[in-house]
Amino acid sequence: MNEINASIITIGDELLIGQTIDTNSAFLGQELNKIGIWVKRRVAVGDVYDDIWKALDEERKYSRLIILTGGLGPTADDITKPLLCDYFKTRLVRNEAVLQHIHDLYVKVYKRKAYLTEENKKQADLPENCTILHNAYGSASGMWFEDKNAHGDPIVFISLPGVPYEMKKIFVDEAIPRILQTFGGYAVVHKVLATFGLGETLIAEKIASIEKQLPSHIKLAYLPGYGQVKLRLTGKGLNKELLEQEILPYYEQIQTLLEDITIANNDDTLQIIIGKLLQQQKKTLATAESCTGGYIAHLITSVPKSSSHFNGAAVVYNNDIKEKILGVSHETLQTEGAVSEATARQMVAGALKQFDADYAVATTGILGPPTENDEKPVGTVWIAAGNKDEIISKLLNLGYDRERNIEAAALQALNLLRKFIISHG
Incomplete structure (x- = not known):
């Protein structure tokens, strides 16, 4: 089988300094994978002419499909179009159809009364020898170039805008059909x-x-x-x-x-699994969090339609609030401490009552970094889950930094909850 590999080149200084997170590469990889094209390499380069040129030369050694994102705006730092003209030995030519689209976009969609500036019009200047990929959502057209590699095999370069929703539309509607026509699919x-x-x-x-x-x-x-x-x-x-x-x-x-x-038996996360279980049982959930600071509630509500099974959450750091909101016993907090099995279990009971839920999950612990006031070792976490008839609990001893401890504690709590829901369904 003649496999087709792809390379993705993302362009922009903002990607290198972490100002913008590259989500485009993940999307492109997923879409290419669906049609049997494997992303062999991913490269990020800044807005530097020589660096982009070198990346193009390097990636054509490995892949027959090279996709660039970014650098197609109207400002001086967007250099992808003139560079591609040099690379493919062509020139910029104003495309009247694209110019009309940009005009309609500004007048009918953006509702701007002013005439197009010269910078706006330059977005319709495109390399003469490229196939234009229509951008229904913006003014920066995609571009398709064809060439041959060192072995004489056809090789395709696709340039796409860096704005994610524009890039996705062009790639799905315009690029994928041409990729399948050129290379076939596996x-x-x-x-x-x-x-x-x-x-x-x-x-x-x-x-x-x-x-x-x-x-x-x-x-x-x-x-x-x-x-x-x-x-x-x-x-x-x-x-x-x-x-x-x-x-x-x-x-x-x-x-x-x-x-x-x-x-x-699939790619579902714990929060998706729990959501499905609750929907199947027609039951509801509440969360009571101390050390995880609402992270469990965030995970649960990140799933669409979570309102069908999630009643609410309490983030209770202060001991007085644990008492007032969830009814945790003052005596328990004094004798056993906030980080204790009894406190975690009482937090579950309080959440069940406060939010009128069928199930609840709770966390309380010390996640670091260490301080002089820590009553127990950093990484000590009690998690609990239950319903009005039964509550189960578990002690965790985590050894990560604070951020990782929060995630680990939340996932452990969700898994404890998952097991409880299954056993009581």
């Missing part, structure tokens, strides 16, 4: 198994015999997180149906060996 099949509670190395040991059996066109990837590891089997071939039949036995063997730590 079948890509993914099977994902989500696990929780066992590290990557231990999982690898458990399924080593299966991994050794995999043919060269089926790969196993480990995607670790805090306590969570996703396993992804990926097969590439010409026939999707045959690939699915071929991958399934390997997937089922892995599933059997990891049955005790499997949380989902």
Whole structure:
């Protein structure tokens, strides 16, 4: 099978200094993967002529599809268009259809009464030998160039604006159909198994015999997180149906060996899994958080339609607030402390009552960095989950920095909640 690889070049100083997060590459990788094109390399360069040129020269050695994003605006620092003219030995020519689109965009969409400035009009100046990719949402057109690599094979360069919603529209509507027409498409099949509670190395040991059996066109990837590891089997071939039949036995063997730590037979996160469980049971949830500061509530509400099962949240750092809002016993806080099993359990009970929920989950702990007032070691966290009839709890001893401790504690609490909901459904 003649595989087609792609390279993504993102352009902009703002990407290198961290002022803007590159989400375009992730989107492009996902969309290309759907049509069987593998992103072999990703490169970020600043708004520097020589650096962009060198990136183009370098990536054509590895890939037959090279996608650039960024540098197509009307200002002086946007140098992609003139550079591409030099690179492909052509010149800028004003395109009247694009100019009309820009005019309509400003008058009909942006509702501007002023005439187009010369800078606006320059957006219609495009390389003479490119195929224009229409930008329905903006003024910076996409561009498609064709060339040949050192072996004489066709090679395609696509230049797209850096604005994500414009880039996505052009790529899906304009670029993908042309990519398929030029290169064809291959079948890509993914099977994902989500696990929780066992590290990557231990999982690898458990399924080593299966991994050794995999043919060269089926790969196993480990995607670790805090306590969570996703396993992804990926097969590439010409026939999707045959690939699915071929991958399934390997997937089922892995599933059997990891049955005790499997949380989902797909790519679902814990918050998605919990949302589905609650919707199935027609039950509701509340959260009571101290050390995690509302992060669990954030995860739950990041899922669409979470209002169907999430009643509310209490973030209670101060002990007086734990008493007033959730009814945590003053005696418990004095004798056992805020970071204790009893406090976590009472926080669950209080959240159930305060938010009239069927289930609740709570966290209380010390996540660092250490201070003189710490009553217990940094990383000590109590989590609890339950309903009006039963509450379960668990002690965590985390060893990360504060940010990682927050995420780890939240995910552990969600997994405890998941198990409780399943056992009481």
